Amino acid sequence: xxxxxxxxxxxxxxxxxxxxxxxxxxxxxxxxxxxxxxxxxxxxxxxxxxxxxxxxxxxxxxxxxxxxxxxxxxxxxxxxxxxxxxxxxxxxxxxxxxxxxxxxxxxxxxxxxxxxxxxxxxxxxxxxxxxxxxxxxxxxxxxxxxxxxxxxxxxxxxxxxxxxxxxxxxxxxxxxxxxxxxxxxxxxxxxxxxxxxxxxxxxxxxxxxxxxxxxxxxxxxxxxxxxxxxxxxxxxxxxxxxxxxxxxxxxxxxxxxxxxxxxxxxxxxxxxxxxxxxxxxxxxxxxxxxxxxx
Amino acid sequence: xxxxxxxxxxxxxxxxxxxxxxxxxxxxxxxxxxxxxxxxxxxxxxxxxxxxxxxxxxxxxxxxxxxxxxxxxxxxxxxxxxxxxxxxxxxxxxxxxxxxxxxxxxxxxxxxxxxxxxxxxxxxxxxxxxxxxxxxxxxxxxxxxxxxxxxxxxxxxxxxxxxxxxxxxxxxxxxxxxxxxxxxxxxxxxxxxxxxxxxxxxxxxxxxxxxxxxxxxxxxxxxxxxxxxxxxxxxxxxxxxxxxxxxxxxxxxxxxxxxxxxxxxxxxxxxxxxxxxxxxxxxxxxxxxxxxxxxxxxxxxxxxxxxxxxxxxxxxxxxxxxxxxxx
Numbered sequence: 004x005x006x007x008x009x010x011x012x013x014x015x016x017x018x019x020x021x022x023x024x025x026x027x028x029x030x031x032x033x034x035x036x037x038x039x040x041x042x043x044x045x046x047x048x049x050x051x052x053x054x055x056x057x058x059x060x061x062x063x064x065x066x067x068x069x070x071x072x073x074x075x076x077x078x079x080x081x082x083x084x085x086x087x088x089x090x091x092x093x094x095x096x097x098x099x100x101x102x103x104x105x106x107x108x109x110x111x112x113x114x115x116x117x118x119x120x121x122x123x124x125x126x127x128x129x130x131x132x133x134x135x136x137x138x139x140x141x142x143x144x145x146x147x148x149x150x151x152x153x154x155x156x157x158x159x160x161x162x163x164x165x166x167x168x169x170x171x172x173x174x175x176x177x178x179x180x181x182x183x184x185x186x187x188x189x190x191x192x193x194x195x196x197x198x199x200x201x202x203x204x205x206x207x208x209x210x211x212x213x214x215x216x217x218x219x220x221x222x223x224x225x226x227x228x229x230x231x232x233x234x235x236x237x238x239x240x241x242x243x244x245x246x247x248x249x250x251x252x253x254x255x256x257x258x259x260x261x262x263x264x265x266x267x268x269x270x271x272x273x274x275x276x277x278x279x280x281x282x283x284x285x286x287x288x289x290x291x292x293x294x295x296x297x
Numbered sequence: 298x299x300x301x302x303x304x305x306x307x308x309x310x311x312x313x314x315x316x317x318x319x320x321x322x323x324x325x326x327x328x329x330x331x332x333x334x335x336x337x338x339x340x341x342x343x344x345x346x347x348x349x350x351x352x353x354x355x356x357x358x359x360x361x362x363x364x365x366x367x368x369x370x371x372x373x374x375x376x377x378x379x380x381x382x383x384x385x386x387x388x389x390x391x392x393x394x395x396x397x398x399x400x401x402x403x404x405x406x407x408x409x410x411x412x413x414x415x416x417x418x419x420x421x422x423x424x425x426x427x428x429x430x431x432x433x434x435x436x437x438x439x440x441x442x443x444x445x446x447x448x449x450x451x452x453x454x455x456x457x458x459x460x461x462x463x464x465x466x467x468x469x470x471x472x473x474x475x476x477x478x479x480x481x482x483x484x485x486x487x488x489x490x491x492x493x494x495x496x497x498x499x500x501x502x503x504x505x506x507x508x509x510x511x512x513x514x515x516x517x518x519x520x521x522x523x524x525x526x527x528x529x530x531x532x533x534x535x536x537x538x539x540x541x542x543x544x545x546x547x548x549x550x551x552x553x554x555x556x557x558x559x560x561x562x563x564x565x566x567x568x569x570x571x572x573x574x575x576x577x578x579x580x581x582x583x584x585x586x587x588x589x590x591x592x593x594x595x596x597x598x599x600x601x602x603x604x605x606x607x608x609x610x611x612x613x614x615x616x617x618x619x620x621x622x623x624x
Contacts, residue, residue: 268427270420
């Protein structure tokens, strides 16, 4: 039984990471109407920035964390301005192909700059475990869950209680009317990309201590985030987080207790989740079904 | 016969003649590289039928290539089937898998299809590793030196000519590529091709003109996967081994890059895409020796093409031709 709870806690930790990245996908989908295939590589790139700051420039962890978030934010806005804005009004396929191009560029650049070598990233929470009623819980897992929850709460408050947050929501829901009431829609979309980059950076930095840092580190995490976003409903922020947690715990339990699903079959399991949800309930758990106008 | 058809035929015959005599002028190593160009061409024709003509994006065509490649490898090593005999079988198997995948996928629109196929591309290597008894797991299946692999140990004699392994590969790949080209052209110019384009341009309009959406999309998936299977089978024969890392996500992405660079919805430019996929990594190495350089170059070119040259290479050619005519 102790093992069971242990698996749940570590499932929640990885679920929090999937949820954060899924939230980034949802933000961009709501703002730009596309799925950003480069989201994982953006997160990986941010994590390399953290690694460089802490190993080469004598930053301690949390200042480096803050600087990385800032750089990622600016980077996200920059990417939107440079390559997404010109194709935004065209067909979705073109935007998807541009994000694929970004995926290649960021992955290649990371290999180019930092070599493909696998790096260890320190954990800000240490490697200790806590003993709670016979259940060994790693502090790293607890820290991950807390950071994810705080991030989601801050983001929610930002969207709910600030004027910029309101403008962001308006720009996503109805760009034409938002423009009429004075919202600078292109900047809001850029801001959406910036925030998504920040969320991705958090997901990346939390993944790295357990998964190690290399240019392909976020590839499978991105698939889990896709599955989480689809499960929760690609337009629902709450759904993304809940979907991430369900997926994290579910996959962890599946991997532990079902022999057939060894570590190798977790990715295909996520793929199965994507396919089943898309076929049975394309709007996901929290999304509103869309009616297609002809 | 219309003038356009005649021109296409002439261009095709010219291409076939050039490809027939080319090995006499290039060395063995170059012949092998050109064989790979032929292999990629097969896959690109298939992907363009699906993405360029039917409007269904696929980021997972490497997975269908993997199915073709493993079908050939398993048949050759475990069942002693001659390599060229395995090609049609690989085509049938991956075509069937394509139809099976197309049945649910036909219900997914644009973005979601991209997402599902991308997930397939990422998941493929781990599925292959999991079913170790069948696929040889991470170490894969080695074909080199097996008697089923034509010309691998001793040169093969065909019609009085002695062909080394690489020249044999070259002709095998290009014969399949040219046949694939012709079949693709025939499919696309007729009724089926019109249905494909109708689905791409407007699903609503296609349905109201009596096109069966599901049937058309599933057919496109099947045909496209069959091409990928042929390419995968040739790929396995050419590399003389298969393992999970031979079919990474990158392969699927490079195929999409190839199609976009050559021009979606046009068969003529595909050779450019195939040459691009094969030789770009080598050119990129001249910029930097870093293993990351090819990906950066691929990515930058992909973005530039989408931003500045939506028709790809064939779009550029037809625009130039038009300008010349209007002089």
